[in-house]
Amino acid sequence: MLARFRTACDQIKARIEVLAALLDIPDGPDPQEFHASVRVKNLAESARFYAWLLDTWPKEWTHRYVTFICPDLGVNFVIVVADDKTLHHDTLYHLGIELADKDAVIEAYxxxxxxxxxxxxxxxxxxxxxxxxxxxxxxxxxxxxxxxARMKDEDFAARPKDYSPVFLVEGTENFKPETHPSETAQSPLDPKSVAMVSLASAIAASHPSMGRCQRERLLKQGVSEDALDLILDIAQHIRDEAGQNPTEDTNAVVKKLTEGDTCGCTPTPKGNACC
Structure with missing residues (x-):
């Protein structure tokens, strides 16, 4: 019952967070079309599939991309060759919206x-x-x-001879984007795993109080009592074994971790393997 209550609380909290994020949204652009561009492994196979799915013939295609325009859906959908990328998170190239004209793009900026x-x-x-x-x-x-925004004929006629891009806002010619949060280094461990490691470390080190707060945190994250008992049993056993070798320094321990065929540890009194 307590676990169900915690789950319900988390779900309600998430819904409230979405509502809070949607309040007081400032004016945005005025989109006239939704655009998506997706990388594909096989351009021809994907062209056939999306022609069937969207029930339309492509507007145009080259050896690199195929473009589908669906006015009734307000969609401009493009499939693009993979460019030797492994298609996982790179599958989605970009999304997009069309605006009325150049001024609207500047205003959107x-x-x-x-x-x-x-x-x-x-x-x-x-x-x-x-x-x-x-x-x-x-x-x-x-x-x-x-x-x-699609370029008008008079704009295209004013293109530079070398076709170099023209910046539309003065002072942005040397613009360099800030590092996006998604590109910063992230911990390879999820918060639950980190809490488990912290709990085991606290027990193994006989920390007087840290183990309790980590245990409560793990319970709130849905870790079962049985799983916590297993962690505690193994950590206590490692602590007890370490106490039998108080003079062994850290370098010797690290060497044992990287050399040899077996770790030499023994099961816990409850029969749980420590590795």
């Missing part, structure tokens, strides 16, 4: 800064491929978001 969104590339006019006025953002998970 100002709104993105005011909102605190991560700007990957400031507004630019680009001429290669599909000529666009574009702004690149990243969502909280690091997914690229393209905010763009």
């Amino acid at each position: 100002d709104k993105a800064l005011a909102f605190g969104a991560h700007v990957e590339k400031p507004p630019r006019s680009t001429w290669r491929g599909t000529p666009l006025h574009e702004l690149w953002l990243k969502d909280p998970d690091g997914t690229l978001i393209e905010v763009y």
Whole structure:
């Protein structure tokens, strides 16, 4: 019953957090189209599948991409070759929205800064491929978001001879994006595993109080009493074995960890293996 109550509390808390995040949202851009670009392993097979799924013939295709336009859905969907990338999190290349014109892209940049969104590339006019006025953002998970407007004929006529991008906001020519939170080093261990390690370490080191708080934390995270008993039993056994060799220094312990065929530890009195 207590576990169900904790689960319900966590679920309610998560819903409240979503509601809180949606309150007082400032004005955003005025999207006219939703755009997604997805990397695929086999361009031809994926083109056949999405032509069937979307019930439409591609608007255009090359050896690198296939574009589907669905006006009734307001969707501009593109599949792109994988470029030798392993397709896991790299499968989704980017999402995007189309705006009315160049001024709307610049306005979206100002709104993105005011909102605190991560700007990957400031507004630019680009001429290669599909000529666009574009702004690149990243969502909280690091997914690229393209905010763009299709270029008018008069804009395209004013392109530089070398087709180099033209920055639309003065002072952004040397723009360098800040490191996105998704790109910072993350602990390879999840919080639950870290708490388990801390608990075992506290017991093995005979810490007077830390074990209790870690135990409570693990219970709140859904770790069972049986699992905690196993951790405690092994940690106590390791502590007792270590007490039998009080003069062995840390270097000797590390050497044993990296050399030899077996660790030499014994099961706990309850029969639990320590490794």
